[in-house]
Amino acid sequence: MAKLYFRYGAMNSGKSTALLQAAYNYEERGQRVLLAKPLIDTKGADQIESRLGVSRKVDFLIGQDDVARDLFAEHQARVRYTHDELAGLSRPPAEVACLLIDEAQFLTADQVDDLLRIAVLDGIPVLAYGIRTDFRTHAFPGSRRLLDIAHTVEELKTICRCGRKALFNARVVGGRFVFEGDQVAIDGVEARYESLCAECYLHESGGRLG
Template sequence: MAKLYFRYGAMNSGKSTALLQAAFNYEERGQHVLLAKPEIDTKGADQISSRLGVERKVDFLIGPEDDARALFAEHRRRVQFEADAALVPDTRTDVACLLIDEAQFLVPDQIDDLLRIAVNDGIPVLAYGIRTDFQTRAFPGSARLMELAHSLEELKTICRCGSKALFNARLVGGRFVFDGDQVAIDELSADRVTYESMCARCYLRESGGRLR
């Protein structure tokens, strides 16, 4: 049975790089993949970009009201049609894997759709994202992935002090902030929103002991 995987980590833990590497590995073996990300992630528009400078256009964006399984089915049919029309011998004519970037921004119903794609449609789904927001609260999409995913894998990165980073601190204009909307896409705001991955000790030091 195909599985739903959630690969998560703090900011700058190489999630997008790992996704693009997974896509390359499938395609190197002659298999087809589909890449998607939530529409709310306006950074990079319709591109998935890694810190190493590698980028790739997604096959489709998922809006907050979209049926993720129906969108996948539509693009799966396209892949099957194009592969069959190419008449290339010994190539797989179906999608081998669906890869989702910034999965924390999906709504819980869309995470349910990802499970159905894996279990009912037989296509493995690799979802990459962060677990908690800048106030240490789980994103709804990440919380649902934690509940449903067959496999959970943490991608690790380090804090400024060298310890394992656990949290994602938000800075506005270079200053740490601990109040505000859950979603603020980095580097696209007029106030220059950025994030820093931090261990629990450094996060508590900057927040004055606050965790939410």
């Protein structure tokens, strides 16, 4: 049975790099994959961007009101159609070997449920990558649901500026840490993020959590 995997980590833990490496590994063996990410993640537009400088265009974007399984089925059919068009009827239809999702924390709980359906009912492994908590240490809805139902949960580790394991994602605006604001604020002029261990986070927040 195919499985739903959730691979999470703090910012700069190499999640996008790991996703792109997984896609490469599948394709190196002649297998077709589909890449997707939530539309709300405007950083990189329709690209998955690694901090190592590697990028790749996604096959589709998932809007907040979209049914993830329907979108997957649509693009899976496109893969088969393109294959059949090129190969005629001399070979079996092309199958998608894996669905890879970047920034999975921005999915809705219903969309995460669809990822499980894709894995279990459609027989396609789903690898979802994302961060667990926001800058206030609250779980994102997508991450919370992935932690609830994923077959396998794996932490991708990175370090804090002090050398300890980073646990939290702190928001920096105008060069200062902030602990108020909307849950979603994509990297850019107004906000950036730094991965901190629990001790450094509590030091910067004055002991505050949430």
